[in-house]
Amino acid sequence: TAWAFALMLFTGGAGVLLAFMLSTVLEIPWTLGLAFFAAVVGILGAFVLQFVRKLHWNPGLLVASMHYRMSRLYALWYWITPIRMRIMLWLGLGMILVVFVAASWQLAIDNRIGDLIALWGTCLFFAGTLIWAEWQPQPRAPRNVPVRTPDAPPNILMIGSDTLRADRLGALGYHRALTPRIDELGASGTLFTHCYVPCARTAPSLISMLTGTWPHTHGIRDNFTGDENTQLKVEALPTLLKKSGYRTAAISDWCGSDMGKYSFGFDYTDFPQDQWNLKYLIRQGPKDLRLYISLFVHNRLGRLLLPELYYLGGVPLTQPLGKRARRLVSRLAESAEPFFLNLFYSTTHPPFASEWPWYTRFADPGYKGPSKFAMSRLTDPFEIIRRQGAPKEEFDLDQIIDLYDGCVAEFDDEVGKMLAHLQTCGLTDNTIVVVYSDHGMEFFEHDSWGQGNSAVGEASPRIPLVIRDPRRPARGIVDQVVRSIDLAPTLLELVGAPAVPGMDGVSLADCLSAEATCPQLDAFNETGIWIADIPGLPEAHLRYPDLLELMEVPNSASGTLGIRPEFNSRIMAAKDRMIRRGNWKLTYQPLSHGYLLQLFDVEADPSCKLNLIDQHADIAAELWPALRNWIGLSEPAPDA
CATH class of the missing domain: 3.30.1120.10 (Arylsulfatase, C-terminal domain)
Known part of the structure; x- marks a missing residue:
């Protein structure tokens, strides 16, 4: 409520400022009633402006907090094309500038120097606040790149996306060209086509991947873990690499909060608090109030001061996260120490919302159903639980898959931007790059949707895994079965760090060489906690409450x-x-x-x-x- 009041003061103040300039130019007497009217117009005008902007550029933000049917906005969405948006924006800014210059001139003529100084100071305050909040500097090459010895260990960059299916890669035959950058990376390194996670839920999967152990070894079996179990029983990859002189960092959006919840040992982290926290959820507020505030804080202001709303689950953050990650790489490159960076996106996670133009890339332009911008009815806990047990007929599956494919294409685009930035920073030849996911996604292949609900199908436990070590020749596609628990021992061997006896995984370093054979491995997987009665289970299957x-x-x-x-x-x-x-x-x-x-x-x-x-x-x-x-x-x- 306090933040909503502050935003109303700011936007209402902007309306009063504009009205004051108009009254000065038109020589209209300034009254309290006029000021009040201007404040109301400023509040409403700012709300409408931001609402229309978000409806076009990031409608997933609206979907995450709307009580109302999005279909009521489709006519407006069709009308607000990018060209019209830009024309209206520049016309508005031009008119404000003209009024500002005219008001300043009139105040100078009238010798109202105090009012003139106040006008300029107030305008600078509003302009400075807006520029600071929206400023996202473009990543640049590091200013000082230290010289490393030829035998220095390489950097490690992991780029992951939550809920990315392996079968979406073009290199594996998907009918849409979604992943040209990942395919190219796999062709220049090694693409493992049959990599399995031990549990297709984010927390146990990431912990297994970064510790090289099965869930029953590290003790985390699902996402819902009390405070007493967040101290891991085994050392994770960041801690192990620090012993070999690495600086370690992790950056993510709302899906990566588990990396801050558990004791991975990263030196630097940039992601939100644990999302599975009642106080955190309560601080997000009721939907209507949350919607109003979210329109104005999906920027640096919100990330620093209102993370509960900035990192709201389901809101796309792919592009700003990518820029922050590339700036972080530039900073890490300025040190002589090698770095390990884990970059984890929520891009391909339900409800499959993405920024413009990606949500339109494959979707039917004529679609008028409830899932036009994101998978519908996934913004309320009770709705999510009910939808988890819903049959296939309740879903516009073709549209949802089209949205998902757009998300996959956007993630691939971000991978390409990061690879290009490595080249700009001069890091391509000394950085091991890994592309991965924590699990896949079921689209009713076995009568249910989601992740971690079925061990029968391949869609959920199987993930894409690409490893490119620039010091080794390309291997290409490897069809043997491997496990995500094999990644940590593989990276340790590649950088010359000591092996860890307690790891359940084995090194795949030999698999990266064309002339070597991969070990024959057994992959295991278990389902996560079902949040509802899952369709498709045998009638006599063991069950438990919602x-x-x-x-x-x-x-x-x-x-x-x-x-x-x-x-x-x-x-x-x-x-x-x-x-x-x-x-x-x-x-x-x-x-x-x-x-x-x-x-x-x-x-x-x-x-x-x-x-x-x-x-x-x-x-x-x-x-x-x-x-x-x-x-x-x-x-x-x-x-x-």
């Missing part, structure tokens, strides 16, 4: 959300699991009495629709002991 009944706030002082302890064993027992070995995949689903095993030939059946367990019982018998053993590492294993 998310709101599962959650509690263990520490009211911090507000962190966690899972009630009495549900932990039930949640763990209900998880689906899978093992992937070669072209075979065995899945396990716990039932109220026993369990269901299914076997798929992923090479012949990428969608995992044809269960071959009866035809290849010998393969299932070979895989089941390994999967059963992996399950038994965290809970009592099911009977054979």
